Amino acid sequence: MFGIELTEFLLFARQLGIAMAGAAALWGFIFSQKDFHCGEDTKCVIYDWIAVRIMPLFLIGVGIGTVSYVGLLMTVEAAAHQGIAYLPSTPEVAASFPILTPLFFVLILATLIAISLPNKGGEKYANWITYFYGAMFVVCFAITSFPAWRGELDARQLFYAGHGFHSIFTVGSVIVLDYLYIMSTRAEILKQHIFALFPTISAVVWYGLAFDLLSSLLIIEGFEPTTKLIFMQTVIGILIINGVFLSGPLARQMLSSVEPDGKEVRGGWKLWANIAGAVSVVSWVTITFVDSFENLPFSYLEYFGIYIGVIILAIAGHSFMECMERRTEPPEFIHN
């Protein structure tokens, strides 16, 4: 349907799922390790609470990634003999399975241990989860670095790695950022702690895109001026300019709003924050999606029309989730 092959879809879903899990593990680790550097005040409790609240996102990512990988294990080896040609090739994807299967085994086993441990609100769990997130980030990084294996460490293999692991720092981190932003609407003190990390998350997203652009220089001869590439260049332009707006003026406005004499972000700024957040998530997912499929039959206008349609839906969904989250009770240690 629409030129989408099952194998391509499974590769896309695995990439997106593990990028989400890897980013959740990365930022869960960063939030949870912050409590080692503060005293006996309540800030530690808040950092730990945020870290534990990132776990559902990690589980969703692991679930999507694992189901897609199992799907690939069942379908790709049969397809590998049919000579389907796309980047990376089917035999190269199949050759990565001996590397990826043990990594997925570790990921699933550790995740099962994490969800089966009792007293998830306790201090012991909060301390343990720091090491869990750190280790799972390394595992997810390794998985996304081997979307395929060529049998040698040549320029194209390095491109596969850079083009793979950047997703943790880009699409995955943008999803985590949006999730944290929506969660922060529950209480002012959550905003103070979450917004403070926005500049760091933004810098990591910028570096992630730099990794991707650098890795693409390794396959310069592989570029073809297709409609898909032209559309993707347009979306990259949009996500860079939108990202500057989001991580610059908007982030500064949000940070100043949580200062002691700051005013809450309202009106136009609030609307733009919702629009820019939705544009950012949709643009990154679009790049990852479109890049995964070789034979999408759309014209430039069709690509762009679908992209705008999804952005409008995302803005509506974003506003709805924010509204629902505002009605959710803040954690019990928060009294404001």
Added chain:
Amino acid sequence: MNNALDLTLFEKILIAAGLLFFANAVWLAAGGGFTILYVAKGMYLTGIVILASQL
């Protein structure tokens, strides 16, 4: 003008890089080559180097 709207050097360079990606899309659609793409990537990476120097 609101101070929050003032852009840093790094942000201005990234906006220029973003605009170059648009220009590249138009240029490719018109049958041009990849020169603008390399300039856009170079501009973006310059911005990232400036960001690194600010951290």
